[in-house]
Amino acid sequence: MKVEIWSDIICPFCYIGKRNIETVLSQFPEAKSIEIEWKSFQLDPTFPQIATDNHEEYLAKRKGFPVEQVKVMLQNVTNTAKQAGLDFHLEQSVIVNSYNAHRLIQFAKTKGLGDEAEERFFKAYFTEGKDMANLEILTALGKEIGLDEEELQVAFTDNQYAEKVNQDIDEARAIGVTGVPFxxxxxxxxxxxxxxxxxxxQALEKSFGEWQQQNPKAKLEVSNGESCDVDGNCE
Structure with missing residues (x-):
């Protein structure tokens, strides 16, 4: 059964939501029957490609919030993250455009590394304060999760990965997504x-129960003969 997650790697609650659903899946008896698919979403496509402000500066200068209010807001988010086992350093996180990161995630998905890309990018942004619009940094992070450095460059040059990002965003609008995680x-x-x-x-149990009824496991009557098993025994 598929679980689709619309997310932006510069969204703190997306990282927290990722960890919360992972906690559930780690205890879910049928977790091997669940397929997670990450979908691209941009909270603000107008964010700059070159970092100028961190979270505190952005909220104070661009949104007009009082500095003390911003500090309390960010501390509350940090505390929520800590409850999910995450270590946030929002004072280091710089506000940048996430489009290139999403292109690389789309490429990583074609290699079966979508979840690894999401996890590494979240940590890089919220814990390590990395500039997630910088192509050199994104390339280095891609290499860390097992992508070939030369091959992954197509993520930034081949329009098919940009189109996949755009398709996810368009699909989100079509189903009424206005915020993430979703x-x-x-x-x-x-x-x-x-x-x-x-x-x-609760959502997983309900949806999987219905999915399981529609997709029952095959029950076969087996007539046994001479064969070899997965342990190398032949008889």
């Missing part, structure tokens, strides 16, 4: 936001 279970149920693990468990 989780869709088997195209039947959805959860908006980084809700507690219990909320994910």
């Amino acid at each position: 989780f869709v279970f088997d195209r039947k149920y959805a959860i908006s936001g980084a809700q507690p693990p219990q909320a994910f468990l």
